[in-house]
Amino acid sequence: MQSDLSWSRRSFLAAIGAGACAQAVGAAESPAPGAMKWIVGYPAGGGADFVTRVLAAQLGSQMKQDIEVVNMPGKGGTLAAGAAARAAADGRNLFTADNGILVYNASLFKTLPYDPDKDFALIGFMARTPLLLVVSPKSGFTSFEQILKASKAGRTPPLQYASPGEGSPHHLAMELLKSQTGLVATHVPYRGTGMALPDVVSGKVPMLVVDLAGGLVPIKSAAVVPVLSMSGRRVTQLPDMPTVPYDLTGPLNAYATVGLVAPAATPMPMQERLNAELQTAMRVPEVSRKLNDAGWETAAADATLLRAYMAAERAIWPALIRNRGITVAQ
Structure with missing residues (x-):
């Protein structure tokens, strides 16, 4: 969502370009032996699940690892986020985190089973719709x-x-x-x-x-x-649909966004290996085609893009939630 940080399509594309040039540094380190687990906080068949399964299949092929996608829906993804935060930080545990997990929930819920600032290592931006x-x-x-x-x-x-x-x-x-x-x-x-x-x-x-x-x-x-x-620009698949009115009292650039995170204590070499693999997967033509055809904008970028994107989100949504008195039952 656009904020005072002006997270426009231009800055999004610029960040994609910067991220695409980023290279993992340090010694590559593989996850611990055994199948990897990738948690999704929403039901199978949903948007976040679709993105996760497309990328899990590609990452598994690249890394020669079995990756099990585990759906843990409930309470706006907070149950899954709590489980992901407590998972072993050995490179085998991944989590699909969206705007809600990283931005909204801290303002919507009185208590959370995780800390969005302390419990996750940001691996990379995946997609937005x-x-x-x-x-x-x-x-x-x-x-x-x-x-x-x-x-x-x-x-x-x-x-x-x-x-x-x-x-x-x-x-x-x-x-x-x-x-x-x-x-x-x-x-x-x-x-x-x-x-x-x-x-x-x-x-x-x-x-x-x-x-x-x-x-x-x-x-x-x-x-x-x-x-x-509500994204502030024309949608390629629906070119005749109007964008937001010009007489708004503030910016509106609304997306559902998903990124890849891991438990906070995941060693940096493993984080870098996972990001490098994610960037490689995002650049595979068949992967980007599947996601784009399904309505997702993709980016082969490092954690910097995800961090900046969520910072832009935090500049506007917590205040909206507070000012309009929006809450979610525990």
């Missing part, structure tokens, strides 16, 4: 301007919008859009995009915030209608 506002074909809306006008007309009950969950990047992006436009809409959280889509398609809930990776298929099939890219 833009967030979109889509509507039901039965809603009668074809543009964000229509939605905004209708929401301010004193409708009873107010307009509703669905998201994949309380405290998700999708939920927070819509709350930021509301704060910047005066949009009036009530949040209806679901347990994943798959659970929300039937109610949106049927018109029970008129709007849904979806990431491109999860929304591309229903958009292409006309099950839902895209009305706004």
